[in-house]
Amino acid sequence: MTKNVVVIGGGASGIEASRRLRDLGYSPVLVEKEDHLGGHLASWNRLFPQMIPAKDILKSLTSDMKGIEVFLNTEVISINRLKDSYVVKFSNGLSAQVKAILITTGFTLFPAQKKQEYGYGIYDRVITNADLEAWFNGNKDKRVTDPQVIGFVHCVGSRDEKAGNRQCSKVCCATAVKQAIEIKEKFPDAVVYCFYMDLRMFGRGYEDMYLKAQKDYGIRFLRGRVSEVSEDINGRLVVKADDTLLGKPVKISMDLLVLMSGMIAPESNMELSKMLKVLPGEDGFFSPANAISNPTLSNRDGVFFAGAATGPKTMPETLSEGRAAALEIDSYLKRVGD
């Protein structure tokens, strides 16, 4: 029993960490509140910049789950600290006594309807990045019907004090460029705009993707935040932004507007942080004890973090942290002894 480790959150880093822990000889308990594993990865279509299908990644991740106890549709109800272990109670009636807990709760997407001026849920032609991925995955969406002019709005609910999120969501710039390329492939005649504030192409191959978007796909990049969206008589969207490089405001009629919803901390982080007595930061994400030397360590013994639970991350970063956390837990458990 003492060889158990509880992993909260069945997304990419939760799965990866559980597998590594199992390989190290532990019996991880992986708790997921949804009815399937994979988190956001499960609903995404392809991953930048190599355009690898998300389902391939998920498939290889979940290919070998032997020795991992997976609780789906399950949430953590309470966590009690004993002398040097924790008793974790689950909503499925079971409980576990463990010396280590790994938090891999990830992120949620900013609810785009909160930015009322963009008209998500009001206009028929406004969708989010997640909606577009679902459409790429083959889901029907009548909002996407032969669009001639398409716009991508970066930083929806990110870098926005008014939306309650000051932080940059890190991956939306690259996602927008990726999605712009993909939709251009589907509608080669469409004109595609990206409305950005700063293009943060920080990773290897990202800049190439940006270049490809400009050169090969003719995607137009316009530096300016969209401030409002209205509908004209014909039901087309009229998007207003300031072309800050030209120095003039612009209005563009469009048939499809994609809102790049940013990453925000899940509301359940508050609940969890109270149970574990690890305070989340002002932005709602968990704060590691030392974000540089070891981002998987919390300031409480036996509590570890991995993935987007500590802030927006890319998929490779998330997976690496899952592995790092497994190693960290292993050396911790060896140190405190059984």
Add this chain to the structure above:
Amino acid sequence: MMHERVFGSFDLFVLPFLVGMVFVLLFCLFGLLRILYQLSREERLKFYASLLNPANIIKNLKDIFFDCLIHVKLWRRNPLLGYMHSSIAFGWFMLIVLGHLETWFYIPERMELIYYPIFFRYFMQVSGTTVGGALFFFLMDFFLLVVLSGIGLAVFKRFRSRALGMKRTTRLTLLDYVALYSLWLIFPLRWIAEGFTAGVAGGSFMTVPINMLLSSFMKNPENITIAWWAYSMALSIFMFSLPFTRYMHIPTEILLIPMRNAGLKVRRHNKGYALAQLYSCPSCGVCIDACPMGLHRRSADATVYMVRQFKRANQARSLEIAEKCLMCQKCSSLCPISIDATELRLAFRSRQKYNILPDFQYLKRYLALSAEDDSAYAQAQNGQTEENSSGNPVMAVVSSIGSKVKSIGQKIMSLGSSSKEQQENIGSEKVLYYAGCMTSLTPVVRESVEKLLKASGVEWSNMDSGRSICCGRPLFLSGKMEQARQLVEANSEIIHNSGASILLVSCAICYRMFKEKYSLEGVRVMHYTEYFNELIKEGRLKVKRSALKYVYHDPCDLGRGCGIYEEPREAIERAGHLVKAGKERKESICCGGSVGSLALSYEERVHITEHSLENLTVNAPDCIVTACPLCLTTYAKQSEIKVEDFAQVLVENLK
């Protein structure tokens, strides 16, 4: 029977009182002349004329009696608080009146000595065996008891203000404390002084027992004079401090009421009528609890402190306070004196000096452009549509007026039928819908209003679906009256040219501006809550009742500003169940987004919104409904439960 006890009807102890009284009278006289001098000629004539009007005289007397003596508004707020104030004010007033009556009754030749009625008991010996004497003794003691009970409550309130319905009280100045304590002392000292004298001068149920108690251990008659000296000194200290303290409100309010009833308005923030307002503020602190800015801490920006800074002419602090205010008007609607706090602030804002002043001449060119004939306009519009359908993105650089992209800047977009057909359709109402600037940030409002108009078969056109001209209220609230007027003119021209009979407005801020500052003859200005409620009542719009629990937020400019409380509630009741907010209607708490505040930071606004939301959700509603785009965006960003617009709620429950 009765005779004067003191030879020459004078004693040295009356001097402190006498000097104080003369000082106060001279100060008030000087203040009165100053205020009258600061009035403009027209205002002065208006004021004098109103003083001669019999109906006005009666109203003045009635208001003075109910407001200054009885404090009706405080009774409504909290009976204990009301009793405290009216017992002191009315009780003291009756003591003075009775003193004069007694003097006039027994020794009319002494009426000319202003101190005589006050110290009547000292000078006169009256027998209590006659009916008149006994009645006077009884009444005097009765009202003394009334005042003392009020003082007792006041002392209690110093320590436990919550018991009297006030969470926070005003921070007093040093002189306020001097005046306060001397006021508290006046009546117990009077009781003791009259108690000493009661043995010889007579008394009733209050003074006689005191006399017996005192004379049992203090036999020396010298004590009598000492007690009367103390009483006179307390009066004197109070009188000398009065002009420099909040108690100046006592004489000033008697001037303020006739001035207000004469219809005077605040022009300069510290001159004339405004000065009467400033001196009428009793620093009671009702505005401190009322102010939404002070919900988390004791606000130093409440109206009572503004009044203080205006009086002290502290420019820097005055500006800070004047610019911060949300102009939600909650303080003035709860103020027992009805001080026009927002008007005073507005007057101060309008005194600010700017090197660069806005100028909206460019709107004239725009209006001239819009008046071009319909065909050219329609052509431009068709051209636009073709361009759009061919798939070319229309990239319009909007800044240059007169460019060909007119459809974007179109003034009035006709929907449903061409404007020619509309012209022929005389007889039925013609609705012109003005959404306002803020609504373009909350598209759900416009969408819902248009759906409702369609559903009810009303013929309408949009006034601002392309470019819009601001209604002018934000400029007006920033004190730029002249510039606001330019916008009023431009919009009035558009409205009149449209031939509309109803101007439909969905923004509470714009609505108030159109109601108060526009003179639109032949056009009925209606807020959409009024209009849609009317359509529902007439059966032209049919809604069904859902099981949802709604709570309605009264936008400041709609509720307190224009008095519209019932119409939105009636309509929402038909679409679902309306639950109450913690405080609502006149006491509703501003959402925090108000354009009225010039200086409030975003962080400060967030706290106000938070508290306002707490107040709205006390009865666990499913949805918050508001009728102003600014409240909607403000709440939507912070609320955990659904926030919807009034029109949106009706659309969701359309039959």
Add this chain to the structure above:
Amino acid sequence: MVNFGYGLTPSSAVKIIEGEDKLYRKLCEMEPDVKKCMACGSCAASCTAGDFTEMNLRKLILSLQRGYYQQALPMVKNCMLCGKCNIVCPRGINTRHLIMSIQKIYNL
């Protein structure tokens, strides 16, 4: 000066003399939030007056910051103070008060 009969085209480069613009420093004192602007252009895009004129708050702030305001300053006359920019600013700058302060301390 000798007149050669032809004029030189003046350089269009903005000369920025660091730290010398007293007015901008005064503006920063009155409105510390002006330093928070990240030039996203939300204000300019939603501007009511910008639909009719050259009004562009983002440009104005930048011009003032660079001490290069004579050309940009006249646009502040067009502002209707409607407050939309205040609502959309993602950095929570009190843009209305900022504009009023500019109107107070700068001269055309």
